[in-house]
Amino acid sequence: MRGFLLFVLLCFSAHSFAQIEKAPPRQRGEGPWPQLIIRGVTLINGNGAPPFGPVDIIIEQNRIKRIVPVGAPGMPLEGVRRPELAPGGKELDCEGMYALPGFVDMHGHIGGEAQGTPAEYVFKLWMAHGITTIRDPACGNGL
Template sequence: MELSRGPIRMFAFLAALVLALPAALSAQMATTTPRGADEGDGPHERLILRGATIIDGTGAPPIGPVDIVIEGDRIIRIQTVGYPGVPITENRRPSGATKEMDMTGMYILPGFVDMHAHTGGAGKAPQPEYAYKLWMGHGITTSRGVGHGPMMWALQEKALAARNEIVAPRMFTYARPGEAWDRGPVDSPEKAREWVQWAAQVDVDGAKIDGLKLGAMDPDIMAAVIDEGKKHGLGSVAHLGQMGVVR
């Protein structure tokens, strides 16, 4: 019995279309404005935040007042300097600051992590830096893009953020298997492993396993992406279409 090749051709067409879209979208992505002289400073040799109250995110009650010592981009010490409503014990305070900030009456929390983020594009935020600054203004200091935008563009933005050249959170770039390379769709476990190896070389952080509306990624291909990703330190995230979840 000969099976109809109509659905197969349609699936191949849609897969090729999805892989071609990032190249077209790259031209639409606005340039992120370089960090201005008035948009923050640091890192500092020894920054001390004075008199803050900490909420550490574990469910424990707030702690404070405390002085927080940061050297470079690392918190190296959190020193309790008193009790609420009681004068601060000055002889317990760390010294040697190259910069100090008075945080009396303020709360400090760990930065929030946005685990599913997109930026850019006329339909969402034409200026990516609008999204970056919106996140930063709401305490989001790490963003996992699935993706932030076209893969190679997102990797460039990630590098700019890491060098502190733009105002943006720390970024992690996840991409669909097959995105941005020139070896065709990922349609076999072997191709899946090749793409993961290539993605690791260009500094991709993980794979977005995407289920199209006509069906999800084949289980053996999905398994190869995840297995090879573990070998190279890449994460994985799933976005399965409703027509594919039963697989």
């Protein structure tokens, strides 16, 4: 009986160590802004169509509000009527760059501290590579 109780205790304690620690409060970075304009970017919308642009992408309250064509590929953008930035907004000059939809990783393992890498690091690494949605097949971490 004593061995069984020890086994149950070890099972419960191992489960508590396997939990992924919460993300710390954000201390660095900028934003959010009332408006963000991504200027002069070439858009790949993910439906198989060829790249489109250059365009200005207007984002308000974390939603894409408008996509405005501002020229033709390879042509200068001077003299083109472009959307105006709202007070307190942020503007990114992205001429020569591409905007893509967020990628979905349908088979990702977070790992956690037991693997030697904090979950927060893994999430930021995926985000830096364009992965905005993840499905953990183990689902032990609630994803």
